[in-house]
Amino acid sequence: EPEVTQTPSHQVTQMGQEVILRCVPISNHLYFYWYRQILGQKVEFLVSFYNNEISEKSEIFDDQFSVERPDGSNFTLKIRSTKLEDSAMYFCASRETRGPLNEKLFFGSGTQLSVL
Amino acid sequence: AQTVTQSQPEMSVQEAETVTLSCTYDTSESNYYLFWYKQPPSRQMILVIRQEAYKQQNATENRFSVNFQKAAKSFSLKISDSQLGDTAMYFCASSNNAGNMLTFGGGTRLMVKP
Numbered sequence: 001e002p003e004v005t006q007t008p009s010h011q012v013t014q015m016g017q018e019v020i021l022r023c024v025p026i027s028n029h030l031y032f033y034w035y036r037q038i039l040g041q042k043v044e045f046l047v048s049f050y051n052n053e054i055s056e057k058s059e060i061f062d063d064q065f066s067v068e069r070p071d072g073s074n075f076t077l078k079i080r081s082t083k084l085e086d087s088a089m090y091f092c093a094s095r096e097t098r099g100p101l102n103e104k105l106f107f108g109s110g111t112q113l114s115v116l
Numbered sequence: 117a118q119t120v121t122q123s124q125p126e127m128s129v130q131e132a133e134t135v136t137l138s139c140t141y142d143t144s145e146s147n148y149y150l151f152w153y154k155q156p157p158s159r160q161m162i163l164v165i166r167q168e169a170y171k172q173q174n175a176t177e178n179r180f181s182v183n184f185q186k187a188a189k190s191f192s193l194k195i196s197d198s199q200l201g202d203t204a205m206y207f208c209a210s211s212n213n214a215g216n217m218l219t220f221g222g223g224t225r226l227m228v229k230p
Contacts, residue, residue, distance in 0.1 A: 031216075035218075041222075042207075042220050042221065042222050042223070043161070043207060043209075043218075043220040044220070045217045045218060045219070048216050048217065055216055056216050056217055058217075089159060091161060093161075104163055105163065105218070107160060107161035107162075108160070109158065109159065109160045110159050110160065112159075
């Protein structure tokens with residue numbers, strides 16, 4: 001089965017530093033997502049991306065966050081100035097078409113971000 | 117806006133027995149979709165089963181089935197013949213018809229005991 005790949009699996013950074021989390025969605029997929037899960041809490045939607053622009057974003061996704069598809073394969077999440085509360089597992093996801101979500105949404109294995 | 121609630125933080129079941137995980141939801145959407153995701157210790161999110169709200173028939177996937185009660189806004193997951201590999205966190209989730217965003221419940225940690 002095809003996979004969404006996320007790198008690194010674990011990232012440690014100092015508060016105030018910029019981090020970029022990387023994702024390689026499945027090659028024929030067109031819709032891309034970032035979710036996060038703070039330890040012990042719910043998985044939360046951050047942002048969706050299609051046709052090189054943001055489709056929808058949550059209240060969490062403030063000006064400190066940005067997403068980009070710099071080439072035909074990568075999809076990145078940037079946090080400009082990390083805060084302690086940004087420590088979480090970040091999941092990338094993708095799917096082939098938008099539709100009514102009647103086909104599978106593929107999740108990556110996540111990047112655990114630790115802000116010190 | 118959608119909300120999803122899982123009232124059982126933890127559950128356990130003996131291997132080969134059946135267990136049911138509860139989920140309730142609230143939505144203002146006329147059509148929506150419901151999902152159960154499994155998150156094993158590796159923390160990858162794996163789709164277990166999905167249900168379209170306009171379909172009355174309950175979805176089944178091998179040992180996994182749902183009891184979808186639309187009027188009660190309830191969507192429970194039944195795991196039959198539980199296996200040790202079913203040990204994981206299980207998340208209930210909903211999506212609106214546009215399908216652009218999943219709303220997750222808080223999760224139920226399931227332990228299958230030998």
